[in-house]
Amino acid sequence: MKQLADTGYVPGDKAPSSIPAIKKGLAIRLIRDYQLYLLALPAIAYLFIFNYVPIYGVLIAFKNFNAVQGIWGSDWAGFEHFRRFFHSYQFGPILRNTIGLSLYQLVVGFPIPIMLALLLNQTRNKRFKSLVQTVTYAPHFISIVVMISMIFIFLSPRTGFVNHLLTFFGHEPVLFMGDPAYFKTIYVLSGVWQNTGWGSIIYLAALASINPELYEAAKVDGASKWQQILKIDIPSIMPTAVILLILxxxxxxxxxxxxxxxxQTPLTAASQEIISTYVYKMGLINTDYSYSAAINLFNTVINLVLLIAVNQVARRASDTSLW
Structure with missing residues (x-):
């Protein structure tokens, strides 16, 4: 509307007469700020080349892909690969494992960084605060391979310190990595230990932007630490928490x-199968590219639907959303 107003457009006039003026204004801005556009060009080109150009490969999910014939030359299969996955005996268990593990991780792992950030924000001893931050941030930089090796060593029935503790208290050693019942808990708790400190950074940044005068006013009114957290800290970080929850x-x-x-171990691989590992095995190990592409496309569509739905709910409930 401002652009139309700058061109002298008045409601009731013919809008097409203002289009050349808008184009002229756009050209002027491009010439005036060409350095900024050139600076952004590599990032835009990278995004286009690696995120948008490969989208045409989605066609593999609807074809009987043959590497010799290529994507366009392969025979059309329609929704055959999707039907094959939906009617597979593995569809139900894989979907349950994926959703169950994700929800478990979200319910347990999402609130803990918020709690850590709130506690650190109320800590006035800078040395202690720095120590806690360093200790909680450090696990994030451990590679996944090293992390899994540590888990196998710590939970070993022979040499693991967890089983040594159980034996010390009179219990029998437990084969944690060979029992499917422990898999989700081990996965989630190890992820919490590794990512809690790193995940709290963004909440600490949001808390750092709170006006100190709010805390001073709360103290004057006799508010306790708990009341300051409830009335000042949590409302201040709520928009950030909602955005991260949507993502x-x-x-x-x-x-x-x-x-x-x-x-995954030979004893538990079947019960630990999720969509991403199943896609890997079907696509790269069994070379069933079309079938694995169809499963991955189904996975992506579900994520997109969930993202849009949760974003709409958040916008109506809290006026905070991605768009």
Whole structure:
């Protein structure tokens, strides 16, 4: 509207007469700020080349892909690969494992960084605060491979310190990595230990932007630490938490492939199968590219639907959303 007003457009006039003026204004801005556009050009080109150009590969999911014939030359299969997956005996267990593991991780892992940030924000001893931050941030930089190796060592029935503790208190050693009942808990709790400190950074940044005068006024009114957290801290970080919750729900079907795959053992592989590991095995090991592409496309569509739905709910409930 401002652009139309700048061109002298008055309601009732013919809008097409203002189009050349708008184009002229756009050209002027491009010439005036060409350095900024050139600076953004590499990032735009990278995004276009690696995120948008490969989208045409989605056609593999609707074809009987043959590497010799290529994507366009392969025979059309329609929704055959989707029907094959939906009617597969593995569809139900894989979907349950994926959703169950994701929800477990979201319910347990999402609030803990918020709680850590709130506690650190109320800590006045800077040395202690720095120590806690360093200790909680450090696990994030451990690679997934090293993390899984540590888990196998710590939970070993022979040499693991967890089983040594159980034996010390009179219990029998437990084969944690060979029992499917422990898989989800081990996966989630190890992820909490590794990512809690790193996840709290964004909440600490939001808390740092709170006006100190609010705390001073709360103290004058006799508010306790708990009341300050409830009335000042939590409302201040709520928009950030809602945005991160929306993003996490949008990835609820994307459980980390590498960690789950490395944690699988011959005794528990069938019960630990999720969509990403199943796609890997079907696509790269069995070379069934069209079938694996169809499963991955189904996974992506579910994530997109969840993202849009949760974003709409958040916008109506809290006036905070991605768009």
């Amino acid at each position: 996490n729900v949008g990835h609820i079907m994307d459980v980390g492939f590498q960690k789950v795959f490395l944690m």
